[in-house]
Amino acid sequence: MPAPALTADEIADLLHEIFPQVVYPGCGISLERVDYGDVRVRRQFQETLLRPGGTVSGPAMMQLADFAMYVAVFSAVGRQPEAVTTNLNINFLRKPGHADLIADARLLKVGRRLVYGEVTIYSEGEGAPVAHATSTYSIPNADN
Amino acid sequence: MPAPALTADEIADLLHEIFPQVVYPGCGISLERVDYGDVRVRRQFQETLLRPGGTVSGPAMMQLADFAMYVAVFSAVGRQPEAVTTNLNINFLRKPGHADLIADARLLKVGRRLVYGEVTIYSEGEGAPVAHATSTYSIPNADN
């Protein structure tokens, strides 16, 4: 496996630059591991993520899946902030607990224009995943 | 086509009750039309929804697609606040402009336990859709 195109710290800086209102110290999101095309992102538990039934809302998990893929894309193709999701397919498997969410994103294809991968989301302390997503990102500046 | 199980006003009240911090007067989301299994939701344009490249972020559109399906589910099966997404598959087709987003959700199956439909999202003033989603909701209290 090659070295990641950007380190965890470089990606965290890039994310803060791109989304200053979303990613900042204390925002509750952290990059726990960044290898080439294989990353782990943690989303700290917050009461505001809950929905009826006391479970974390679907959109909060979709956003986390999309975010983890974005980090994985950076880990493989480097500084491409205009990379955009073209497809995301998510299946919700179990109710997450009142705990941090951990998202493992792993790329299965790194093409010049398209990157495809899967994201498995866990609720901290449980072995079985709470959600599983697949996603394709497009790299708009691939031809530059 | 049968009458909707709940009217637009009844669904808006229910949503405010379920998600008081998300759905309230002036929040920028409105239910424009509610027929049985066929609804239109409008998301007012806000600068905070933008991402690099000046386009509305993917998660904002995922959230809107999921929300429109939730409204469509209520229009068909009535007051089931614990209905949960089990699958959402979204394709991003074009960059939305700096304009309101309009989501048309239409159910293709209303089963006792599972509801399936599609959501087409438009950027106001443009004819071609910006995103298209399909989604399955599960009705947990179906057996009650």
Next chain:
Amino acid sequence: MPAPALTADEIADLLHEIFPQVVYPGCGISLERVDYGDVRVRRQFQETLLRPGGTVSGPAMMQLADFAMYVAVFSAVGRQPEAVTTNLNINFLRKPGHADLIADARLLKVGRRLVYGEVTIYSEGEGAPVAHATSTYSIPNADN
């Protein structure tokens, strides 16, 4: 809506040329309507398509969905036999009867390199769809 890039007869001839062992007079597949990006394909009922429970097999419907998209791609971009599926997502909604299957494919995006559409499959004589698919095709020769 523009005229289709190829007529139903031209597409049928092209399909026979590409897949002589699959598409030929009497094979059970017919193109019932070809408009620009909007086509109807009929698959004649055959006992060999059945699976346990007496219903048409999933793969037979996947193949039909993929085939109807292929026809829709030709209707919009013309003679591109090397167009390939990059994604197909299919949901099975109801058990089809012992009847012909009718697939309506409709394109939502016709890009230079990617074409996206949806396919709704009906069992003849029933109003509610038996399956619904979305699919992306890639046009490999787009740059030629």
Next chain:
Amino acid sequence: MPAPALTADEIADLLHEIFPQVVYPGCGISLERVDYGDVRVRRQFQETLLRPGGTVSGPAMMQLADFAMYVAVFSAVGRQPEAVTTNLNINFLRKPGHADLIADARLLKVGRRLVYGEVTIYSEGEGAPVAHATSTYSIPNADN
């Protein structure tokens, strides 16, 4: 991990019983490994699976993905021949070569009524996958 509910030989016998015209000695499909919710199926290369561009057709890979999931379902829930696909989402990643296809199916959720898993398809002799699918099966007799 528990023992599989059925062995490879028991599943092969069951498949032959269910689909005598598809699964039989010499048909080109073999079950290479059957663990609980984790199986490998091999599809022997045949010229008839090819499509324009000299690559294995999409529907042949969809069928293989669906078949591998079916085997994985049996490995976890036992003799349930009426289990049916409710969703299959497949992404085609690379052109397979003129070689056997190997499908690894792995279940991520084994519920009472719904089983969810992913299938990764390889072309023999290549490290990177040619296709990746996720799928949900429904177990109709779950209540018996």
